[in-house]
Amino acid sequence: xxxLPIAKVGNPILRNISTPVDVETIGSRTFxxxxxDMFETMxxxxxxxxxxxQVARSTQVVVMDCSGDNGFPKTILINPKILFxxxxxxxxxxxxxxxxxxxxxVTRPSMIRVQALDQHGVLQEWDASGxxxxxxxxxxxxxxxxxxxxxxxxMSTLTQLQEFDTYWKDESTQEV
Ligand code: NI
Numbered sequence: 001x002x003x004l005p006i007a008k009v010g011n012p013i014l015r016n017i018s019t020p021v022d023v024e025t026i027g028s029r030t031f032x033x034x035x036x037d038m039f040e041t042m043x044x045x046x047x048x049x050x051x052x053x054q055v056a057r058s059t060q061v062v063v064m065d066c067s068g069d070n071g072f073p074k075t076i077l078i079n080p081k082i083l084f085x086x087x088x089x090x091x092x093x094x095x096x097x098x099x100x101x102x103x104x105x106v107t108r109p110s111m112i113r114v115q116a117l118d119q120h121g122v123l124q125e126w127d128a129s130g131x132x133x134x135x136x137x138x139x140x141x142x143x144x145x146x147x148x149x150x151x152x153x154x155m156s157t158l159t160q161l162q163e164f165d166t167y168w169k170d171e172s173t174q175e176v
Contacts, residue, residue: 001033004041004055009099015145016058018051020079026121035076035119038063047097049135051142054098062139072132078117080140083125086111092134093168094148095161103164105157106148108137 007013025031038061042050048066052059062077090110095103111129114136118124128136138148152158159168 001036001040003044004037006041006045006054006097007056009096009147009149011056011098013056013058014053014098014142014147016053017145018053018058018060018143020060021117023079023117023121026078026117026119032119035061035063039065039074042097045097049139050097051139053142053145060143062136062143064135064139066131066135070131072128072135075136076116076119077114077136077139078119078121080114080116080136080143082112082137082140083115084113085109086129090130090134092131093164094134094138096138096148098142099147099149101161102149103159103161103168104149104152105154106134106138106151107153108134108151110134112136 038050038055041055042063049062049064052061060079062080064072064075066072086109088110089107091105091107093103094106110133111127112133113125113127115123115125141147141151
């Protein structure tokens with residue numbers, strides 16, 4: 001396994017539309033190693049989600065994992081689609097491994113139904129809510145060339161991490 005270099009904001013690859021994975025390749029050693037490398041890269045960088053464009057691959061792959069009270073299970077999304085958005089919105093602080101040292105508030109639907117292939121190439125469908133739903137939407141945005149800063153409606157909440165820890169951490173119940 002390997003820790004891959006992360007593309008940072010300004011790298012044009014983060015603005016590309018990703019192409020679907022060829023289902024026939026999912027079982028290959030090369031693809032499975034890529035999934036392992038993405039997880040290792042995410043964990044090494046203390047992330048809870050990572051999309052393939054962030055490691056310079058314009059392909060529809062996302063890995064996610066978040067332990068703890070507000071966490072969610074280890075998740076792999078291949079060629080994902082959001083089938084349904086719930087009517088409620090939630091506002092959360094988001095950050096991104098491709099945007100160092102910044103957080104900002106983003107409002108998104110708080111519940112989604114998602115469909116994706118798993119690591120075996122089997123189509124799965126499930127509901128996600130709260131942090132899990134927000135993280136899926138954040139990561140799927142990467143597949144569309146979108147970053148959380150594009151989704152912010154109030155840029156005055158853009159906050160450097162040091163100031164976030166001083167002024168805002170206690171107010172936030174959840175973070176991405
Ligand atoms: Ni991100």
